[in-house]
Amino acid sequence: MSGDQSPDDEVLGTRLRAELPRYTAPTSLRAAISQGGAPAPQRVAWLSPVLAAAATALVLGLVFLLAGPQIVPADPTERLVRSVVAEHTRTLMWGARHPEVIPAALPWLTQESGIGLRQVFAGDDRLQFSGAEPVYLEGHRGIALHYRDADGHLLTYVVLALSGLPVPDRRRVQIERGTSRWRPALMHDSGFSAWVWRQGELACFLVSDMVSEDDVERFKDYFVRVRVSTDPVPAY
Amino acid sequence: MASDEFQRLALEHLDALYNFAMYLTRNPPEADDLVQETYLRAFRFSHRFQPGTHLRAWLFQILRNTFLTFYRLRERESALAEDGVPTWDAPMFHDAPEESSSAVEAHTDLERALQRLPEEFRTVLLLAEVEGMALEDVARVLSCPVGTVKSRIFRAKERLRGLLKDYTKK
Numbered sequence: 001m002s003g004d005q006s007p008d009d010e011v012l013g014t015r016l017r018a019e020l021p022r023y024t025a026p027t028s029l030r031a032a033i034s035q036g037g038a039p040a041p042q043r044v045a046w047l048s049p050v051l052a053a054a055a056t057a058l059v060l061g062l063v064f065l066l067a068g069p070q071i072v073p074a075d076p077t078e079r080l081v082r083s084v085v086a087e088h089t090r091t092l093m094w095g096a097r098h099p100e101v102i103p104a105a106l107p108w109l110t111q112e113s114g115i116g117l118r119q120v121f122a123g124d125d126r127l128q129f130s131g132a133e134p135v136y137l138e139g140h141r142g143i144a145l146h147y148r149d150a151d152g153h154l155l156t157y158v159v160l161a162l163s164g165l166p167v168p169d170r171r172r173v174q175i176e177r178g179t180s181r182w183r184p185a186l187m188h189d190s191g192f193s194a195w196v197w198r199q200g201e202l203a204c205f206l207v208s209d210m211v212s213e214d215d216v217e218r219f220k221d222y223f224v225r226v227r228v229s230t231d232p233v234p235a236y
Numbered sequence: 237m238a239s240d241e242f243q244r245l246a247l248e249h250l251d252a253l254y255n256f257a258m259y260l261t262r263n264p265p266e267a268d269d270l271v272q273e274t275y276l277r278a279f280r281f282s283h284r285f286q287p288g289t290h291l292r293a294w295l296f297q298i299l300r301n302t303f304l305t306f307y308r309l310r311e312r313e314s315a316l317a318e319d320g321v322p323t324w325d326a327p328m329f330h331d332a333p334e335e336s337s338s339a340v341e342a343h344t345d346l347e348r349a350l351q352r353l354p355e356e357f358r359t360v361l362l363l364a365e366v367e368g369m370a371l372e373d374v375a376r377v378l379s380c381p382v383g384t385v386k387s388r389i390f391r392a393k394e395r396l397r398g399l400l401k402d403y404t405k406k
Contacts, residue, residue, distance in 0.1 A: 012393050016365040019346050025254035029268050033275045034247065045266075214280075 062089050065190050077166050078187070081196060081205065083137040085189045088156040088207040091146055095131075109134055110235045113143045114161050115202065121229035123147060127155065127222060135160075140203075143232070147222075155222055158205040159232040165203035167196055177224045184223060186216070195223045201234050242282045246275065249292050252367060253299055259362055260303050262351065274299040293373040300359060300377060349399035357392035364389055 112134035123129035142160035
């Protein structure tokens with residue numbers, strides 16, 4: 001401390017240093033931090049109201065977004081993105097209509113959607129698979145697969161039986177992992193982000209609420225995880 | 237994500253951060269969570285840390301900001317506690333190091349007096365006197381000018397002396 005203190009101040013400072021007990025971090029805390037946060041932190045009392053408030057704000061926001069007047073985009077891709085986002089928000093608010101567990105439900109999903117999944121991303125350490133269901137968007141049949149990450153972000157992967165979907169060049173983003181390279185378009189609608197790409201004769205979308213700069217980096221990673229492990233094909 | 241080197245350097249300050257967290261929260265599980273959250277944020281935003289500046293002050297700043305972000309909410313919650321006695325208002329006796337009975341008594345008075353100070357006074361004393369931080373670093377943690385830090389230390393000590401006198405009279 002500075003030297004312009006009175007003797008009383010110095011005495012008090014010395015007392016604080018000498019008499020206040022020092023608390024040492026528990027070994028378990030050190031281990032948890034060293035291992036990158038595991039085990040999961042115990043929820044503290046003040047965290048619940050924050051999460052509850054955030055969830056309420058999100059639901060209210062979505063209600064206003066969906067209930068408010070909306071202009072239908074003329075661009076077919078933007079229109080599809082809007083539909084996929086609406087599907088995503090419906091799942092976010094109310095859950096999937098018929099959440100099915102893959103791979104048991106694959107034959108049924110294929111029968112309902114006309115899309116087969118030769119390979120499917122069933123989740124990993126970052127993304128947890130939460131359900132699959134057939135969808136019908138803008139007159140196209142398809143499959144929606146839902147995942148949730150460790151922070152609670154819901155991801156909706158939608159494949160539609162639609163060939164020749166125009167993917168806007170100006171929105172394309174190059175993503176590379178090892179020797180693989182993709183150029184999906186990153187589109188936004190109603191506060192959500194969506195990767196849009198073609199896979200053979202199918203149109204694919206991956207939607208989430210990850211819109212900030214940091215989130216987009218993570219969203220790219222999620223795209224790669226889903227893209228490399230999922231192989232949809234027209235079934236009939 | 238943070239590099240191994242950054243994590244190693246950051247973990248050197250774990251005990252100091254935990255001690256500070258204990259005096260802010262007065263509750264070991266909450267101190268655990270606060271410190272863990274601090275490190276999560278520090279690792280997540282390690283790219284924002286400017287090498288050459290003080291990592292210690294930066295970590296303390298994150299911890300205090302994290303604490304303050306949720307503190308007001310918790311204050312409102314505790315005001316609604318069923319028994320009318322907010323848990324955060326209890327003196328912090330738990331997990332104190334074992335010492336002779338007289339020393340514990342002295343610590344108790346000092347701790348009690350410290351805990352009765354407003355957070356900005358308590359923090360400034362903990363950082364400047366207990367942690368021995370330079371005034372410039374304390375100013376960085378509190379996001380205020382050095383002059384403000386000096387005047388807060390002065391006023392905090394004045395208040396602390398007054399409280400200690402009260403205990404002595406009792």
